[in-house]
Amino acid sequence: MEEGPPQPDDPAGDHTGAHHKRPRRGSESSKSSTSVESLRSTRTLQSEDLQFVHENGRIYGNDSYFMPCDQQEQDCLAIQHQVFLLALKGKLTTTKVTSATKRILDLGTGPGYWAVAMAQQYPHAEVVGIDMAVWDVETTEAVAGNSNVTWEIDDLDVWGVDDEIEDITLRLERYDIARDHANREPLDSPAKHREKANSEGSHTAPHTPSEHTYDLYVLEPEVQPGWHFSDTYNLIHLRAMKGVFAYWEGVYDEIYKNLAPGGWVEICDYDMTLPNLEELKSLDEFPFPSLAKLYLGVMQASFKSGRPIGTYYMHRTYLEDAGFKDVHTTYVNVPIGQWPEDEEQRKVGKLLLVCVMETLEAFLLRLLTTWGDAEKVWTVEEVRNTIEVGKSEILEWSRGPDRQGKRDGWCASFKWIVGRKPHDAPD
Numbered sequence: 025m026e027e028g029p030p031q032p033d034d035p036a037g038d039h040t041g042a043h044h045k046r047p048r049r050g051s052e053s054s055k056s057s058t059s060v061e062s063l064r065s066t067r068t069l070q071s072e073d074l075q076f077v078h079e080n081g082r083i084y085g086n087d088s089y090f091m092p093c094d095q096q097e098q099d100c101l102a103i104q105h106q107v108f109l110l111a112l113k114g115k116l117t118t119t120k121v122t123s124a125t126k127r128i129l130d131l132g133t134g135p136g137y138w139a140v141a142m143a144q145q146y147p148h149a150e151v152v153g154i155d156m157a158v159w160d161v162e163t164t165e166a167v168a169g170n171s172n173v174t175w176e177i178d179d180l181d182v183w184g185v186d187d188e189i190e191d192i193t194l195r196l197e198r199y200d201i202a203r204d205h206a207n208r209e210p211l212d213s214p215a216k217h218r219e220k221a222n223s224e225g226s227h228t229a230p231h232t233p234s235e236h237t238y239d240l241y242v243l244e245p246e247v248q249p250g251w252h253f254s255d256t257y258n259l260i261h262l263r264a265m266k267g268v269f270a271y272w273e274g275v276y277d278e279i280y281k282n283l284a285p286g287g288w289v290e291i292c293d294y295d296m297t298l299p300n301l302e303e304l305k306s307l308d309e310f311p312f313p314s315l316a317k318l319y320l321g322v323m324q325a326s327f328k329s330g331r332p333i334g335t336y337y338m339h340r341t342y343l344e345d346a347g348f349k350d351v352h353t354t355y356v357n358v359p360i361g362q363w364p365e366d367e368e369q370r371k372v373g374k375l376l377l378v379c380v381m382e383t384l385e386a387f388l389l390r391l392l393t394t395w396g397d398a399e400k401v402w403t404v405e406e407v408r409n410t411i412e413v414g415k416s417e418i419l420e421w422s423r424g425p426d427r428q429g430k431r432d433g434w435c436a437s438f439k440w441i442v443g444r445k446p447h448d449a450p451d
């Protein structure tokens with residue numbers, strides 16, 4: 025593990041923003057429906073805008089984000105929170121929170137386990153958790169204890185997906201399983217491609233219809249998309265946000281803008297690689313073929329959807345390009361399964377195995393049944409049947425390294441990356 029970053033010593037004053045409490049799931053003000061309008065907006069959503077999408081027995085917060093927001097998923101996120109904690113030996117953050125850390129923002133807070141724990145550990149700080157979906161934060165607080173977190177409902181994806189800019193074939197070509205199957209290398213968004221092409225002297229963006237004026241991330245011609253919070257923050261945190269946005273360069277610019285000088289951003293997530301995949305000529309040769317099919321399929325589906333999954337979005341170049349300094353990364357390998365000998369490692373490995381098994385359907389279902397892999401859109405039955413086989417393969421793999429030395433004990437790679445907005449940056 026690398027060392028932690030230097031201390032934030034942000035001198036920001038005591039800001040208080042006007043936030044309103046978000047409604048609780050099941051309250052009269054939150055509607056349930058089978059369809060949802062686009063919630064792309066820079067305003068804070070009103071409770072009457074909130075609708076759920078019921079699809080294949082799961083509940084989703086909107087029609088675009090690939091993961092559900094139902095009780096089943098909330099239970100998984102509760103376990104996953106414990107895994108993140110154990111991976112960091114009980115710490116909630118790799119930044120150093122001080123008395124100057126007055127305002128903390130958790131973007132895509134979900135059921136809010138991290139936000140609640142931060143508010144309890146640092147009572148001097150005002151903690152705000154934002155999410156576009158209504159989660160059962162009452163259960164979170166019943167389990168984790170009460171907190172003074174301010175919950176807000178807002179759709180942070182003010183950019184959406186630029187569907188017209190790239191065709192699906194081009195998107196798929198960007199995912200080369202042999203080169204980087206976990207998709208960890210930085211990816212330019214279509215907007216970034218355009219910017220680069222223009223700065224290299226080309227007047228037409230790549231893959232664009234000729235007479236179209238390219239300004240697709242601007243939804244209303246005069247209005248620049250962005251987040252308009254009432255005050256700046258000293259720490260902005262995002263966890264497990266892969267596949268949420270198509271335009272990560274814009275996300276990091278907004279985070280930078282909404283931090284006070286000296287404030288920190290922290291992003292954390294994890295991925296799981298498949299062993300020796302680059303050496304295999306075909307997926308059928310892979311020791312766990314159903315798992316490999318699901319893995320490859322869901323990666324391809326996410327590219328087709330325009331919001332690729334993978335941890336590419338945490339690459340340090342995004343932070344550096346946005347202006348962050350003191351960029352620092354912490355990696356922790358967490359075992360999947362109880363194969364390690366060390367007691368602590370066995371404990372976290374068991375929790376992560378439960379988490380992986382339980383969240384598998386949530387991770388795969390919408391992407392494979394809506395977008396499909398390079399060849400076809402999957403049926404719900406195909407996904408569920410393949411998952412059943414995939415689960416037995418996971419159990420087999422999680423038993424540990426094989427005797428022939430063909431595969432190591434299975435681990436997930438957890439990563440935290442932080443960066444600081446310079447003290448002399450204009451507020």
Ligand SMILES: C[S@@+](CC[C@H](N)C(=O)[O-])C[C@H]1O[C@@H](n2cnc3c(N)ncnc32)[C@H](O)[C@@H]1O
Binds near residue numbers: 155156181
């Ligand atoms: C995998 S969950 C992670 C939740 C939480 N950060 C955690 O670590 O437990 C991703 C979260 O992003 C939220 N999300 C997805 N799209 C969003 C959007 N456009 N605006 C705000 N939140 C969004 C989802 O509702 C979900 O709560």
